[in-house]
Amino acid sequence: xxxxxxxxxxxxxxxxxxxxxxxxxxxxxxxxxxxxxxxxxxxxxxxxxxxxxxxxxxxxxxxxxxxxxxxxxxxxxxxxxxxxxxxxxxxxxxxxxxxxxxxxxxxxxxxxxxxxxxxxxxxxxxxxxxxxxxxxxxxxxxxxxxxxxxxxxxxxxxxxxxxxxxxxxxxxxxxxxxxxxxxxxxxxxxxxxxxxxxxxxxxxxxxxxxxxxxxxxxxxxxxxxxxxxxxxxxxxxxxxxxxxxxxxxxxxxxxxxxxxxxxxxxxxxxxxxxxxxxxxxxxxxxxxxxxxxxxxxxxxxxxxxxxxxx
Amino acid sequence: xxxxxxxxxxxxxxxxxxxxxxxxxxxxxxxxxxxxxxxxxxxxxxxxxxxxxxxxxxxxxxxxxxxxxxxxxxxxxxxxxxxxxxxxxxxxxxxxxxxxxxxxxxxxxxxxxxxxxxxxxxxxxxxxxxxxxxxxxxxxxxxxxxxxxxxxxxxxxxxxxxxxxxxxxxxxxxxxxxxxxxxxxxxxxxxxxxxxxxxxxxxxxxxxxxxxxxxx
Numbered sequence: 001x002x003x004x005x006x007x008x009x010x011x012x013x014x015x016x017x018x019x020x021x022x023x024x025x026x027x028x029x030x031x032x033x034x035x036x037x038x039x040x041x042x043x044x045x046x047x048x049x050x051x052x053x054x055x056x057x058x059x060x061x062x063x064x065x066x067x068x069x070x071x072x073x074x075x076x077x078x079x080x081x082x083x084x085x086x087x088x089x090x091x092x093x094x095x096x097x098x099x100x101x102x103x104x105x106x107x108x109x110x111x112x113x114x115x116x117x118x119x120x121x122x123x124x125x126x127x128x129x130x131x132x133x134x135x136x137x138x139x140x141x142x143x144x145x146x147x148x149x150x151x152x153x154x155x156x157x158x159x160x161x162x163x164x165x166x167x168x169x170x171x172x173x174x175x176x177x178x179x180x181x182x183x184x185x186x187x188x189x190x191x192x193x194x195x196x197x198x199x200x201x202x203x204x205x206x207x208x209x210x211x212x213x214x215x216x217x218x219x220x221x222x223x224x225x226x227x228x229x230x231x232x233x234x235x236x237x238x239x240x241x242x243x244x245x246x247x248x249x250x251x252x253x254x255x256x257x258x259x260x261x262x263x264x265x266x267x268x269x270x271x272x273x274x275x276x277x278x279x280x281x282x283x284x285x286x287x288x289x290x291x292x293x294x295x296x297x298x299x300x301x302x303x304x305x306x307x308x309x310x
Numbered sequence: 311x312x313x314x315x316x317x318x319x320x321x322x323x324x325x326x327x328x329x330x331x332x333x334x335x336x337x338x339x340x341x342x343x344x345x346x347x348x349x350x351x352x353x354x355x356x357x358x359x360x361x362x363x364x365x366x367x368x369x370x371x372x373x374x375x376x377x378x379x380x381x382x383x384x385x386x387x388x389x390x391x392x393x394x395x396x397x398x399x400x401x402x403x404x405x406x407x408x409x410x411x412x413x414x415x416x417x418x419x420x421x422x423x424x425x426x427x428x429x430x431x432x433x434x435x436x437x438x439x440x441x442x443x444x445x446x447x448x449x450x451x452x453x454x455x456x457x458x459x460x461x462x463x464x465x466x467x468x469x470x471x472x473x474x475x476x477x478x479x480x481x482x483x484x485x486x487x488x489x490x491x492x493x494x495x496x497x498x499x500x501x502x503x504x505x506x507x508x509x510x511x512x513x514x515x516x517x518x519x520x521x522x523x524x525x526x
Contacts (some may be wrong), residue, residue, distance in 0.1 A: 002411070002477060002478065002479070003409050003456075004410045004411065004453070005409075006409050041503075046410055047409075075313070075501060075502070075507060076455065076501055076503055077457075077498075099457075119344070121340060122340045123406065123459065124339070124406050124408065124459075125339065225406055225408070226408060254405060255405065255406070256404055279409065309453045
């Protein structure tokens with residue numbers, strides 16, 4: 001049997017409580033992180049991710065105590081992210097029992113951190129989180145630099161499967177990108193517009209001008225072991241994962257990619273596994289409010305032909 | 311470790327206190343050369359302890375260190391087991407091999423057990439076809455958690471120490487080795503849920519039943 005796809009409940013933690021946000025703005029309280037960690041682990045979660053969602057903005061240290069308590073009660077891997085700025089922050093998290101650290105803003109500000117972490121702890125510990133958002137400002141892009149992957153929407157189904165990329169007279173590479181799924185709301189996919197995927201930092205608040213696909217390739221070369229890819233366009237919407245973004249990133253790298261943002265029902269996980277080469281699907285809200293249990297979601301995926309650990 | 315019934319589990323930073331323990335785990339996170347450097351001063355004591363039949367469980371990189379050398383680094387390994395450590399082929403599969411995969415037990419050859427001097431009485435024949443002490447009560451195709459970029463390739467005379475393999479892409483990766491008092495897993499039993507817990511308990515059982523022959 002081959003490697004299975006991973007189902008990863010994500011716990012956004014604020015002041016020791018799990019919260020769930022919409023479009024990177026926190027709203028509802030969803031419970032105690034340690035109790036939830038145990039519950040998900042018992043239900044068959046393949047891995048867990050804890051994100052200290054306020055850490056980047058307010059400089060809070062991710063809760064080492066919580067990490068230690070979680071490590072004591074579960075025996076599946078877990079990742080901790082949020083507010084990790086330097087080597088010592090990562091070391092503290094790992095020594096308290098986390099298996100991986102996820103860095104985002106710090107990786108953009110100080111890319112050398114990726115290599116430093118990799119050389120000390122090994123690349124399997126280093127998750128780089130990419131928060132990406134469509135940027136429709138394509139007019140002022142310097143064509144000569146060729147540092148942006150520009151997409152435009154095609155009209156027929158599943159465009160990127162044939163790896164079409166069209167070069168126009170200005171030598172800008174256009175990739176056609178798919179919509180999320182046939183019956184998808186077109187809210188995020190304005191027909192005919194050109195766009196590129198921009199890396200955002202500080203919890204999605206600040207743009208970087210960096211192309212997400214270029215950035216994914218760069219962090220792979222710097223020693224990242226995995227990419228946690230969140231689409232800000234779909235996050236919190238519960239309309240489904242961002243298949244266009246996920247496909248584009250999976251094509252660009254040979255390290256595992258976790259899809260995140262937009263999962264509202266098990267079908268969305270099936271879509272992302274069937275239609276992209278992603279390795280894991282992360283979700284928060286569908287698990288938090290007991291809408292679907294982890295084991296039911298996994299059984300559904302397995303019944304639909306996805307390689308799943310049950 | 312505590313969760314699985316270890317009476318006294320300690321993280322030791324040098325090997326001088328090794329004789330106070332009944333078993334040793336070489337954990338696996340990091341890179342080959344820094345890991346070898348970190349134990350350089352105590353390498354001889356470590357090798358001597360393993361040769362004196364102290365049970366040792368190498369996990370991931372900890373197992374890779376038991377071999378002669380690795381493509382990940384330039385330094386010499388512990389040379390407890392003949393063989394080398396090779397990189398997974400990035401062109402064929404995503405690297406690292408990360409996530410849950412299953413293990414396929416290798417059918418045990420009884421003539422081999424005599425060569426490696428495992429007394430037959432120590433083996434519960436009924437447990438599973440591998441006859442492995444580490445995999446006691448671990449079923450064929452059990453799920454375990456992997457994170458690694460390298461794989462072991464035991465030398466020709468050591469192929470029989472592989473008691474379980476796993477399939478990744480077209481690669482068959484040795485996932486569990488067992489040679490007398492030396493055990494190794496490419497995956498992480500400490501992160502492999504109830505199956506991993508069983509493997510750790512099995513190792514602790516080996517430790518508690520082994521009388522270390524101290525040849526001083």
